[in-house]
Structure formats: C-alpha cells, structure tokens
Amino acid sequence: MGARDYDDQQRIEIVRELEAGMTNKDAAEKYGVSAATLSSWRTKYGTGASAAQTGIDGATKMQHVIAYSGLSDSKADTYLSEHDITASQVNEWRTQAENALDGKFAGDSDDPIRDIRALLNQVQKEQTQTQKFIDDIANMASRSR
Known part of the structure; x- marks a missing residue:
C-alpha cells in the first residue's frame, strides 16, 4: 500500500x-x-497536532518559534513537552512564517527570526491599538446612554 x-x-x-x-x-x-x-x-x-491545529493562534505559534529558537537541546525538549508541541510543528511554523515574510522585509535582515520578531511586534501593536479603539467606542456608547 x-x-x-x-x-x-x-x-x-x-x-x-x-x-x-x-x-x-x-x-x-x-x-x-x-x-x-x-x-x-x-x-x-x-498527540500535539490537535492542539496545534485547533487551539494555537498565529501569534502564539510565532512566540513558540521565537522562544524555541534560542534554547539549548535539553531546554528545547523541556519546552516542547511543557507546551505539548513537537519540534516538527515549531519548524513547520517557522517555515510558514519565513514563506509569509518572503519579500516583506527585503534588505532589512538576513535573520528570519529577527524578521518574525519584528512582524510579531507589529501584530501585537496593532492588536493593542484595535483593543484601545474598541474600548473607546464602548466608553463613548456607555456615556451617551
């Protein structure tokens, strides 16, 4: 077969x-x-795939990629075990991020992890700004009642 x-x-x-x-x-x-x-x-x-496929959002995947990239082998094994993920998943997420970043940071860096960190920081800033905007609208709505 x-x-x-x-x-x-x-x-x-x-x-x-x-x-x-x-x-x-x-x-x-x-x-x-x-x-x-x-x-x-x-x-x-x-066993780690179901969580990776259904319960881990993109930002968390990138945080795992960043955290995992700086660990020694023994600490990496512990990290993977604690987070119920596999090295192949983290490597796949890294590859996906690198492919998504291809050309977006042209000339900025030859280090994909640095590029991923920059993108993650940008996403987190946008999430913070969006949440502030939502909070402002909710406050305005509650004052107008």
Whole structure:
C-alpha cells in the first residue's frame, strides 16, 4: 500500500504506533511509506497536532518559534513537552512564517527570526491599538446612554 491508500483513521493508528516507540524505519517498511510521509503524518495526526491545529493562534505559534529558537537541546525538549508541541510543528511554523515574510522585509535582515520578531511586534501593536479603539467606542456608547 502507498501513502494515498491510508485513510485518516489508519494514519492516526500508525502515528500512535510511532509515538509508542516504533521506529520510522520499521513503520516505513511495515506500511510501505517513506520516512518523510511518516513525519508529515506525525505532525498532522500526532498527540500535539490537535492542539496545534485547533487551539494555537498565529501569534502564539510565532512566540513558540521565537522562544524555541534560542534554547539549548535539553531546554528545547523541556519546552516542547511543557507546551505539548513537537519540534516538527515549531519548524513547520517557522517555515510558514519565513514563506509569509518572503519579500516583506527585503534588505532589512538576513535573520528570519529577527524578521518574525519584528512582524510579531507589529501584530501585537496593532492588536493593542484595535483593543484601545474598541474600548473607546464602548466608553463613548456607555456615556451617551
């Protein structure tokens, strides 16, 4: 069977086997898929994936990317465990951010993390300004009653 022959439920079961300790090599041989496919499935269907797909907003993802990028290996493992995310998820988010930033900071920096931090700061400023605007409107509405 190839990767396309497995439905989502079967993929989830395969990922559970990987998370239980089966090696990528053994799973690749057993199920007839590549290690890259298994890695992709693990990101999509692994235990940390559901939180990453449904419960983590873009700003939080970028905060994870920034925090994770500065950690030593031992601290990175602890960080990932504490936040119920995987290294592959953080790397995927970083790649997505780099792709989204491509050309937006042309000439500013050769450091994508610095660019991501700049973008995150910009987003946070805009969120603060938006919240202030909403609060001002609410105050004006309450005074006019």
